[in-house]
Amino acid sequence: MNALRQTWRVACYEWFDALRSRRALVVLLLYLAAAVCNMYWSINLLHKLETELASALQLPASEQAGVVSTALWKSKPFQRMMTKMTQNDLVLRDITGKHPVELIYAWFAFFYTPLLVVLVAGNRIAEEIGSGSVRYVIFRTSRASWSLGKFVGQTLMIGLALMLSGASAYAVAKFRLAGSGTPDLFLNMVQWSLRAWIYSIPYLGLAMGLSHLTRSPSKATVMGILAITLCFALSILIRHFTLDTGWRAFLPHLGQLLPDGHKMLLWRNAAAPLVAGSATLVTLGFCYLLTGYAFFRNRDV
């Protein structure tokens, strides 16, 4: 119980200190800028496509984007394209009912979050080990509480950043895209932020786990970037090279150890796959962190 309280204290201080200092500002700005730019450019692209389509059909062009999108979204060729992209009929069935803005944001959040997580949080542990500031803490609390507290603190930080990025993306869409200012859409954007947050946890665990292995913050960041690149590369390999026989038959099992192996569960509407996917991704995050912690536990600081 005491260990949990200590962990929570470390997490709260990590969060509080990040919010007070410039560090949090950098994270929040990174997320906000990326979300706003992504939404703005996507809507512009959509508007351009719609204008060209209207011109080709010799129809009057709309002032706002999104007028033709709903029809386009439900068209067969578009759905075929989505089937190719998702490679999962269940996911496709779930997402075809979504507003395009949600999907633009979800795509952004799921694609960029791992990289942003690594850039922002990947060196937190190494930084404190390298500067020696960890030495002021770990005679006051256990190494486990400190590591876990840092992880929880960063998780909360990423969660806040994703929520704000979701809200700002909604704000951009509301003013730039026709019919996208509904409260339902806002709630759905919050939901996608939550899903992206869950998806960020294993990457955070991976980056922070690796951060235990070195005293150099820059080395930790490089290791984190290499690790997520490897994860993506393996996911692609698994997706395209899996066979039913030989060593390639084991590739899907390897995929279960990677965050991408469970990503699509977070795109589902039903509670069961969503809960299972979330639980697995959170567990993976803790396992990655624990692997790094196992090294840190026995090292001199």
Place this chain on the structure above:
Amino acid sequence: MENAIETVSLVKRYGARRALDGLSLAVPRYAVLGLVGPNGAGKTTWMMSVAGLLHLHGGTVNLLGGGPFDPAVHSGRVTLLPQDSELPLESRPVDLLTHYGLLQGLTRREAERSAASMLQEVHLGDRLAATVRSLSHGMRKRVMIAQCFIGFPELVLLDEPLSGLDPRETAHMRAFLTRRRGRQTLVISSHNLHDIEVMCDRVAFIEKGRTVRNATLDEIIGASNMLLYRVTAAPADLAPLSAAVPDATLAYDAVNGLLCCRYDPRRDTPEQINARVLPPLLAQCGVIDVSRGDSLEAAYLRTAGDMQKI
């Protein structure tokens, strides 16, 4: 007397080099112990090992009767000022110290009060809201010292606490640490032997990963059994002096111009020795100064076998 720290046969290796080579050291409760030794002797390694920051290759540690360092047992009871360790640069001292207090088990109110009062104590009351990054080196050092005393821990390990402080702050911190004597157990590692002499009541000499000597300051400098006379010229004849104090041993150190008189404190008091030695000595030369015992530096150099090399 019960010991605050008992370390027996500690071994710590870095590759082939043994930083601690069977070091045994006991620190009595409420003592202020000074750790003295050359660079690389193992002082910092010993402190870090005691505080659980380093993993030992051998030996046993017993802290405050609770076995080796365990945060669950010793958090809030043992604190450390590590050497060459930065505080988080973007944090504010008051927040940092409050956080440390909370981790030590203080309530928020106690932690905030303790943090504010400790920062006042180290003359940083006007910099509560500044970030560590904006503080000078000396100010950061004072925050580091302050963090050691949050929540009044039973045992405080200080590695070079006064290095980097200006003369006024050095004197203030020296007085601050001296006031702790008899209330908390302090272990202070320093190369400044004058500081050790002023602050500590016990001294341990560490050499090549081993304890060479561990005794009270009085024993080490001979304050209770030795008088030193700084003279203007070498006494021509020691015989009349020896006759005046037949139970004492007299020796003249020509290099430092000191006449050393070792006596048995059970038989004579320093006043009695002075009364008998000074008249025949003044008949031969001038006496500039009389002191009880040697300086710690001289005692250390003598113990280290370096006296002849000066």
